[in-house]
Amino acid sequence: MKLDPVVSIILAAVIGFLAKIVWDWLSSGRTEKGVYVKTKDCEAHREKCCMPELKKDFGVMDSRMAAAEKSLDRGREDFRLLRKDISGIKESLAGIEAVLKAFLKGVDK
Numbered sequence: 001m002k003l004d005p006v007v008s009i010i011l012a013a014v015i016g017f018l019a020k021i022v023w024d025w026l027s028s029g030r031t032e033k034g035v036y037v038k039t040k041d042c043e044a045h046r047e048k049c050c051m052p053e054l055k056k057d058f059g060v061m062d063s064r065m066a067a068a069e070k071s072l073d074r075g076r077e078d079f080r081l082l083r084k085d086i087s088g089i090k091e092s093l094a095g096i097e098a099v100l101k102a103f104l105k106g107v108d109k
Helices: 005-028 030-036 039-044 051-108
Strands: none
16 A cells, blocks of 8 residues: 555654654653742742742732833823824814815815
């Protein structure tokens, strides 16, 4: 039985992908890393868990999040002011249009 070359390539890619998943799982020891997921376990094994580093990273992430929220609030205010300016421009253009129409009616007579 001879397989089409495209089917062979797809089959080889799928088998290779599955083999890579199994190899990573066996070589990285992921089952052992799952022990330190809970805070209680992490406090018992501080040297492997590095809680101070995690707290520091969380603090940095929290300050970045606060800065991003502040920037979004400023942007929201800027857009509100832009919409207000645009509505004022629309009103001015409507007035100019009315004056021009009246002027052109006077010129046509």
